[in-house]
Amino acid sequence: METIEPCVIIIFGATGDLTNRKLLPALYKLELDSLLHKDTRIVAFARKPKSNEQFRKEALASTKKFSKLIINYDVWKKLASKIFYQKSEFQDAEGYNKLRNLIKKICAKNAGCNKIFYLAAPPGFFGAIIDNLRISGLNESSGWSRVVFEKPFGHDLESAKKLNETIKKDFNENQIYRIDHYLGKELVQNLLVLRFANPIFDSIWNKRYIDHVQITVAEELGIETRGDYYDKAGALRDMVQNHMMQLVALTAMEPCVKLDADDIREEKVKVLRSIRTFSSKDVNEMSVRGQYVSGTVNNKKVKAYKDEEKVAKNSDTETFVALKLNIDNWRWANVPFYLRTGKRLKERVAEISIVFKQNPEILFNNNASRASGIEPNMLIIRIQPEEGISLQFAAKVPGRKMVIDNVRMDFCHECIFGPNTPDAYEKLLYDVISGDQTLFTSWDMVEHSWELADKISNGWKRGKVLYYNPGTWGIQEADKLIEKDGRKWYEPKKPYYSALLGK
Ligand SMILES: NC(=O)c1ccc[n+]([C@@H]2O[C@H](COP(=O)([O-])OP(=O)(O)OC[C@H]3O[C@@H](n4cnc5c(N)ncnc54)[C@H](OP(=O)(O)O)[C@@H]3O)[C@@H](O)[C@H]2O)c1
Structure with a gap:
């Protein structure tokens, strides 16, 4: 907890699918695990008119729907009190002035005003949001700033370069977090x-x-x-x-x-x-x-x-x-x-x-009948749906005859470490807050x-x-x-x- 600094997390596109499905449940889990600083605040930025209360109510409904956990209402209340809503179009400069005033009001007085700009927005708006952050001076105000981009980062090399150049005017590479949730x-x-x-x-x-x-x-x-x-x-x-x-x-x-x-x-x-x-x-x-x-x-x-x-x-x-x-x-x-x-x-x-190289089949060529054809040794890293690692090798089928089959030794991640391994977004959000770029794309x-x-x-x-x-x-x-x-x-x-x- 000592290493976690307070910050204001501004989510652009806070009424969208990604926020509802992934970011809100991840923020809830971080609050549950006491991984959000008590002075951290979250600003939901989107274009529909809403009060703070209305957004918090809808955020609770989404978290209930998409979180793997049963919601603890004391924890939720703590998180909800940290969430504010700012209505604006992405292209509207005035909205960013309002955002700046809101941030000034809610950010921790004694620790500068650290900011995470999370662009959970359609990629066509990335450039406009970055431009408006600059025009409103939000990228330069006190405390550190980090900016998070969802995929896709560009449509091809040329558009990616153009986008990167726009961002580089205001942010250094060590402030840029390009998400690849894998x-x-x-x-x-x-x-x-x-x-x-x-x-x-x-x-x-x-x-x-x-x-x-x-x-x-x-x-x-x-x-x-x-x-x-x-x-x-x-x-x-x-x-x-x-x-x-x-x-x-x-x-x-x-x-x-x-x-x-x-x-x-x-x-x-x-x-x-x-x-x-x-x-x-x-x-x-x-x-x-x-x-x-x-x-x-x-x-x-x-x-x-x-x-x-x-x-x-x-x-x-x-x-x-x-x-x-x-x-x-x-x-x-x-x-x-x-x-x-x-x-x-x-x-x-x-x-x-x-897939490993195979032995010459001299020994088992003639006298072994094969149950299913000997496959090579394989090491399989299973990323989803069941997380685990399997090692495939050949084994003798019990009996008087030499019959060979392929068998697997399975390491089941959930059986050993339990269910509820952190969702990718919990880990990634936490890493942005703590300034670790290892799992982001350079x-x-x-x-x-x-x-x-x-x-x-x-x-x-x-x-x-x-x-x-x-x-x-x-x-x-x-x-x-x-x-x-x-x-x-x-x-x-x-x-x-x-x-x-x-x-
Ligand atoms: N959804 C996923 O699972 C997923 C997975 C990987 C990456 N991503 C990436 O995440 C980003 C967001 O995706 P999404 O699925 O959440 O998109 P989405 O459901 O279409 O949501 C877009 C958000 O942006 C807001 N918005 C759109 N135009 C706006 C404007 N002119 N001014 C202000 N707000 C505006 C929308 O507000 P309204 O509600 O008012 O329309 C909504 O909050 C995209 O870059 C996408 O590629 C999404």
Whole structure:
């Protein structure tokens, strides 16, 4: 508690989905855990006319709906008394003058006036909000200031650069927190511990033992109500450019000198810099894209992507991508990384599979019958829905004959550490308050990942989007992409403990 300073957290877009679904429940949890300073205040900034009381009432309803916890009303009252509402359009300079006066009134007198500007706003307004913070002098008034950006940070490299230049006029890199909520997930944070605190894994984490890496981030859901945004973005910009590049970087990075934000971010960027360059002609060799048609997922009828709300009838936006990347450095030479992500796939799952090289099958070639075909040893880091780590190996099936099957040792995160691991947003908000940038995306990372995404998207202009049935693992060309290298996708398997957890 001593290290937590008071601050005023200003949420731009405080009546929106993100605030209701994620930020309010996260603030409640921080209050519950006494991780908000008693003098911290929250200003909800949005355009609908509301009193403080009305906003607090609605905030309670959202927190009840979206928090995993049962609300303790004494804790809620404490939090509610810290929340204020400021009505304004994002573009209205006068609204920022009112905001400045409100902040002056509510911020802790004795500790300067630290401010967190959280832009939970549509990205088209990021520039206008930053300009207005400057014009009103809010970015320079007393105390420290930090500014938090939700994804997407730009639509391509050029727009990201432009946005970054606007922000850089008023904020230094150490004041800028670009959210990638995947980095707040427990199992993603666990990757560095798994790799660098465990000599057994550390020593085999390289080209000598690893054949390839597969990363799957699949959703059963479609695009829900996000057609407007998604149709301009697609799976490449929505998932690959940010979350999947972070997973690649954390899986492949070298150990850093210290566990601090700059060192970790530096090592991650080196991974992106080592990705083998490719021309637009190569793009269709190393990547495929698809879009879902109508069909059924889990016995539920679902619409085609083109029939979703706010999607163009002739849209060729991809809702599925599969991709092969080569990382040309000492550790990963000739160890490809295969990535796939999409909407309306067979199940909701995010996992990283480290697939190890196989032994020559001399011993078991003739005299072992195989129950299901010996698969390679695999280490699977399951990010969602059941967090955990599994190690797959071959074992003898009991009996007189030599029959071999694949078995898994599962580490169940929730079984060991209990339920209610912090939601990504709790962790990320707490880190902004305490000034730790480790789990936020640096500009270098944004720049390199946009470069890669732009190259892929330019290459795609030569080809056409293909179609897949909902409830599958995407277009068949994704299988061909990996099969032409003599490999295959390993279908995610439910860990043994998922029944225990009721998932
Ligand atoms: N929702 C998610 O789960 C999610 C996940 C990852 C990233 N994000 C990112 O988070 C940001 C917010 O997303 P969201 O889903 O919360 O959006 P949203 O539901 O559309 O909410 C947008 C918020 O901005 C306000 N707003 C819009 N135009 C305004 C204006 N001209 N002046 C003042 N206020 C205005 C809205 O107020 P009204 O209520 O009056 O319209 C609302 O409070 C976006 O950058 C998005 O990409 C969201």
